[in-house]
Amino acid sequence: MSPDQRARLDRLRTSRLAELAERTGSELPWDVRRYPVLAVLAPVMTSTEGEITYPGDPMCLYAALSVAVDHALRSARRGAGPGSPFSDLCPDWGTAPSRRDRLAADHALREWNADDSVADHTVFDPRVWDERSEADFRAELRRRRPRVLLISTVSPGNRYALEMARVTKEELPHCLVILGGRHVDETMRYLPGTGKLVVEYSSPLRAVDDRRIGPVVDFLVAGEGYYALDLLLRAVSLAMDLDRTRAHPADVVDVLRLLGEAGERVPGSSLICGITEDAVHAFPAKGPAFDLADLPSPYQGFAIRSRFPVFPLADGSPARTAHMTVSNACPYHCDFCSEAATVVGGLKRFGRDPAAVAVERICEYVSYGAEAVFFDDSIFWSGTFPLIRAFCDQLSAVRQAQGPDDLPPACRKWITEDDDWQRLRGLQFGAQVTVDLMTALHKEDDVRQVLAAMREAGCTYVYMGIESMAAEVMQHVHKNVRRVAGRPWKAKVRRALELIREAGIPAGSSVLFGLEGETRETIEETVQEVGLLIDDDLLGLASPNILTYHPATAITRAHGMADRLDYHSPQVENRPPYVYFEEAFPGVVSQRLTEDDIWFIHESTAKRWGTVRNSAAPEQRSTV
Template identity: 70%
Template sequence: MVARTGCATPDDVPWHARSFPLLAALAPVMTSPEGEITYPGDPMCLYAALSVPVDSALRSARRGPGTEAPFSDLCPDWGTPPQKSHRLSAEHGLPSQRVSAGTSDSTVFDPRVWDAEARAELRAEVRRRRPRVFLVSTVSPGHRYALEMARIVKDEMPDCLVVFGGRHMDETMTYSAARRAVVLEYSSTLRAVADRRTDAVVDFCVSGEGHFALDLLMKAIALAMDLDRTRATVPEVVRVLRLLGAAGVRVPGNSLLCAVDGSTVHAFPVAGEKFDLAELPSSYQGFAIRSRFPVFPLPDGTPARTAHMTVSNACPYHCDFCSESALVVGGLKRFRGSPAETALERLCEYVSYGAQAVFFDDSIFWTGSFPLMREFCALLHAARTVEGPEKLPEGCRRWITDEGDWERLRNLQFGCQVTADLLTTLHKEQEVRDMLAALRDAGCSYLYMGIESMSTEVMQHVHKNIRRLTDFPWKAKVRTALERVRDAGIPVGSSVLFGLEGETRATIEETVHEVGALVDDGLIVLASPNILTYHPATKITRAHGMHDKLDYHSPDIANRAPYIFFEEAFPGVVSRRLSEDDIWFIHEETARRWGAIRNSAEPDARRSEQLDRRERAGTV
């Protein structure tokens, strides 16, 4: 590291004199209440990206300045980790961020819907905090709103450094070692700025495995800052980054950091050592758990406080429409070493933070590994059923420290994602049934499965159906998988995707009808209709000739019905296989045919009647 000489000791200089304010934000993907997420989850893409920088700053705040601290003098002010009382009372909503003033929670702006109220709230937040750095995580459908956020920040704080990261950066900005060049997709931030399709309001972009690269950038900003005004310019930060590189500073992971200095872009590719996903600091270390999902009901009927957790970073399958595929992400990383034990310890940490339920956001739970699933379920079942917390493994006892923690662990619910193939063709039937029983006995009370389409004509183009058997078509495979889960007593939610290759009005009608039959038979408790939205790096985007046409930057494209009824969808970036009439049809027909099951896991009258009939028939 490059350290200034004569640094003051912690006793000489109060913390506020050597820290500088910042603000992080999650760019939303919706513009109206009609499209609002009814049960918003925590912004885990942002929390995960910030895990290393936040950990470094919190350790520096505890140690004080000096060469032993991650930040040797000036340090970003992420506040303090929330106290337990705050964690146990945290709820969603922007006003709650003001209540959490002084904690790391207050450094994150998370509006979920981008409207006039959110704009005004961001402007007010910038005026309150006066941030020196503004960090934004954005997916492609939220990119235009991320740019508008940056404009607001620059309008209020022209010297504030704006940093973009997130999935849109990952998909649109890469480094080619063979060509020794940065490769930018048409919809990338940097190319849009260079082509003057958008304003130059972004100073740094980070893509790839950027946890450590972002931490390095924050350290370079701190070292480049003027001590009196705590401000830095892009050229000054670039100079420090070069000094750090010349000094031999290396960080783990494969990522790309770009700095924008007028018309010049400075690229800093990172090709560091591989790292174990479990070695990353906890995403919730600095932030309270705010999610409450009704799929995890408490005894009083209220939704449980639900933590998000992952043990892998990508999907091993290669669906051509999905931006979570390992081919798009750039490789598959997961918990290694003693993965099941480490995952249990992390889960216990989240329980100590107030989690009453945990949803594993992995595209496929434990990347579909039955041995890892069995090991994790056995460890979790054992932890939940020991005689007392003193009998827990040492790593869990660190977190389960009072009766409240112990009660939450014993009653913990969890959910995860599976596929139809995982529960049918990839394993023998008895192995599947045994695995489902192990999940249930460990506390799994909800599974989520991507149905995508019920049309064989559509699914023949999708790599999700990796075991194609002529006598076992996709439609039958989905029903068989759901029946096995039902037999295990675990409710299932599902997602349905319209607009894939081969989609027609006839295949749409077939899918709506067949999913409705699954609802009628009590095989799914939730059905979420979605419209294919083109992600920049996916195969289907190129196949449909959209990779150099995606407009994710223009601020004046107003969203409207019927697009607002679907998450991420808006004109110009949805499937070319769908007309606007088709999208209206999907919205109206799924609402009519699927009823309250559409986008809701809360019981409806029809489902209650189904259960009553089954009970009278002796089938449950």
């Protein structure tokens, strides 16, 4: 730490506070400190086909914002000055939703933010990008006039993220645009010790540099960005003029540099890049490791809106469903998956008394109105049976509690009203497992015991990635780890589903077409074999998907697609049959599939799997 730079930083903060106070003649009330912001989850679709009929909450965005929102809410309560995370100006995320707002919140695909009385209206979450969504977005920009727009995107949504950035610059030229999310994580990294910034062809940073897109992005955040994004927003606040009209990117870069020189360090491994007129400025951070359980609750500033039909209530309506994660990556390293720990940069989990902290988090969500919880982890508790048992035992005890004295102290502050108790006792949850976890990595008696513990704790749904039922395909997939002669993958899939059914838990599955070794024959085999599982009541939902190339995955490199991925052009025609699969676009889907194959997959799964297939309504191809 440089004492001179620390003194300079302190002088900057002090002088700004003094000038603010002199201007207002007051104790710097919230109204003179706040500036509007807007966050966006970039959509991945251009039509309302597929799973967005029941859209989930934008948890990747909520999680990324968790530290920044927590610090802003604390700063609004605490006021300006030393000890406040934002010491003068501060982004305005509104106030935490009231209990009444939380219990009234719902999610309609179009009318999600129709008026300001709706909680969490600082997030724009359209789920599709079409003319109406663009008009809604422009109206939201004009209404809120944010000084900062934050966009989270995965690769299939990147073209729409860039369109949103372009629209923002048209409407509000001085609004800073910050881009993050998995696509940025996968396409931008800093090599320690070399001073070298590596950007992939499909990186927005490289697309700006070679002018495939215009200069519509000001900052990008990659890696474990929870604390890095908060640091960036603090730099924006210190760089913004005191009239709260704008912050110049070059001034923000200068403040970021000053913060670093003054000794500011953030936990985790992350990278901030700023784009000015003449250069790209990289700010890599390698701070202390942090516990995923210590991050602020993602729902602290936002209402739970999801309603998933896999969790039906007594009247048949879908339960209000919270999302939850206790790990950030998958321990497997399948070559097609962007959630693998080898792609994400390591496996991070709840580490501090994990089961107890997870149960407390569930009680918090129940107090927010959750009637169900779905664990978005790639594998429930990373497939660790002792942790699954510990969590289920503690959750069962909490659900059976007769009163506050039976609850752990950390849960008592959340479960206070009669309706909280009703939701807790009737709580359902769902999770994701793997075939090998159920059939190959543990003794069958241990699997039965774990499934029974899950069912006792309220598990009413599990989701499992089948991927393919063809041996020629599954020999390349890392999920098929324990291979035993005479026990093919399809037999393991069936046995896993039988064990789940014996436990009384309904199951759903995803099927991925286009992996290495895929042919029309293996497609037909998978369609038929999954159909047999449906016939035998082993599957209640089957979701067909098309392999889409993600920038950082091994299969993308193996197929020679790393320097050919077009995730930036706005005018790519998203047409049938691609629109029937959530992340499929021409030019970025598996080279192992022809367009005729994709039509065949759409039509044959709709016919063979019937209503068990999500989005099962078949669309016939044109013969004109």
